[in-house]
Amino acid sequence: MKLAILGYGKMGKTVEEIASSRNHEIVYITSDELDIDQLKKADVAIDFSIPEAAFTNVTSCLEHKVSIVSGTTGWLNQYEEAVEVCKSESGRFLYASNFSIGVNVFFELNSHLAKMMSGLKEYKVKLKEIHHLEKKDAPSGTAISLADQIINESNYQTWNHPPQNDKFSIGIEAEREEGVFGFHDVIYDSGIDTISISHNAKSRKGFAHGAVIAAEWILKQDKGVYSMKDVLQLNSTT
Ligand SMILES: NC(=O)c1ccc[n+]([C@@H]2O[C@H](COP(=O)([O-])OP(=O)(O)OC[C@H]3O[C@@H](n4cnc5c(N)ncnc54)[C@H](O)[C@@H]3O)[C@@H](O)[C@H]2O)c1
Numbered sequence: 001m002k003l004a005i006l007g008y009g010k011m012g013k014t015v016e017e018i019a020s021s022r023n024h025e026i027v028y029i030t031s032d033e034l035d036i037d038q039l040k041k042a043d044v045a046i047d048f049s050i051p052e053a054a055f056t057n058v059t060s061c062l063e064h065k066v067s068i069v070s071g072t073t074g075w076l077n078q079y080e081e082a083v084e085v086c087k088s089e090s091g092r093f094l095y096a097s098n099f100s101i102g103v104n105v106f107f108e109l110n111s112h113l114a115k116m117m118s119g120l121k122e123y124k125v126k127l128k129e130i131h132h133l134e135k136k137d138a139p140s141g142t143a144i145s146l147a148d149q150i151i152n153e154s155n156y157q158t159w160n161h162p163p164q165n166d167k168f169s170i171g172i173e174a175e176r177e178e179g180v181f182g183f184h185d186v187i188y189d190s191g192i193d194t195i196s197i198s199h200n201a202k203s204r205k206g207f208a209h210g211a212v213i214a215a216e217w218i219l220k221q222d223k224g225v226y227s228m229k230d231v232l233q234l235n236s237t238t
């Protein structure tokens with residue numbers, strides 16, 4: 001595939017490495033405002049940029065008929081607007097807060113556990129994430145996805161960061177520590193015991209690999225808005 005990389009930072013460079021190893025042609029790389037003539041050389045773009053740029057990058061791709069896979073976090077207040085642009089432009093758009101296959105399995109486990117725990121009122125859930133010192137947003141996009149999955153399966157109504165003492169809200173703790181690629185912990189605590197599930201990324205390769213797989217996959221799809229669940233077809237009953 002002919003690939004554009006939007007955002008040539010830590011993730012953009014890892015995507016370049018993985019895409020080259022899978023024999024894809026990288027036709028455009030930018031860490032700045034888009035050059036539309038260059039962008040239009042691509043079949044698909046992968047965006048790992050900054051929260052302030054992601055919406056414009058996503059919608060510019062859609063307007064110029066370039067399929068777009070975005071992993072930038074911290075801009076989801078504009079996600080629904082991007083979905084509308086995708087529909088009106090008959091484009092292909094896939095967003096994931098986390099592209100790693102392991103995290104997407106962890107998401108399924110999280111939903112299943114939340115359903116099991118929803119009747120057990122003695123347990124209170126909380127989330128903890130740890131990332132490297134350069135991370136701009138907090139809490140992580142992955143932690144927000146985990147909270148939303150729990151909310152969908154329980155009586156929790158919202159999440160908060162930093163955590164507050166509210167019965168119907170999931171507290172999210174965010175720590176910044178040198179060299180941590182991404183750690184997420186879901187903790188159910190009662191007076192009797194603690195149940196926790198966690199995911200720890202050992203490098204950025206899993207995120208980049210998942211994004212390249214998603215870009216390969218989206219080019220085979222009809223127009224539409226997709227998620228990693230569509231790509232990986234993860235289903236706990238199969
Ligand atoms: N979804 C996932 O699996 C996943 C995994 C890792 C990181 N992320 C997210 O990806 C984003 C990037 O992470 P990173 O660690 O590579 O950050 P980074 O700071 O290393 O890289 C971001 C790059 O974007 C560039 N940039 C600035 N303005 C731009 C614009 N208008 N267009 C294109 N690029 C622009 C910056 O100059 C920088 O080089 C963050 O939001 C992070 O949370 C998501």
Ligand SMILES: O=C(O)C1=N[C@H](C(=O)O)CCC1
Nearest residue numbers: 073097098135140141142182
């Ligand atoms: O390094 C980052 O930044 C990461 N961001 C994503 C998030 O916010 O969840 C995924 C994990 C790594």
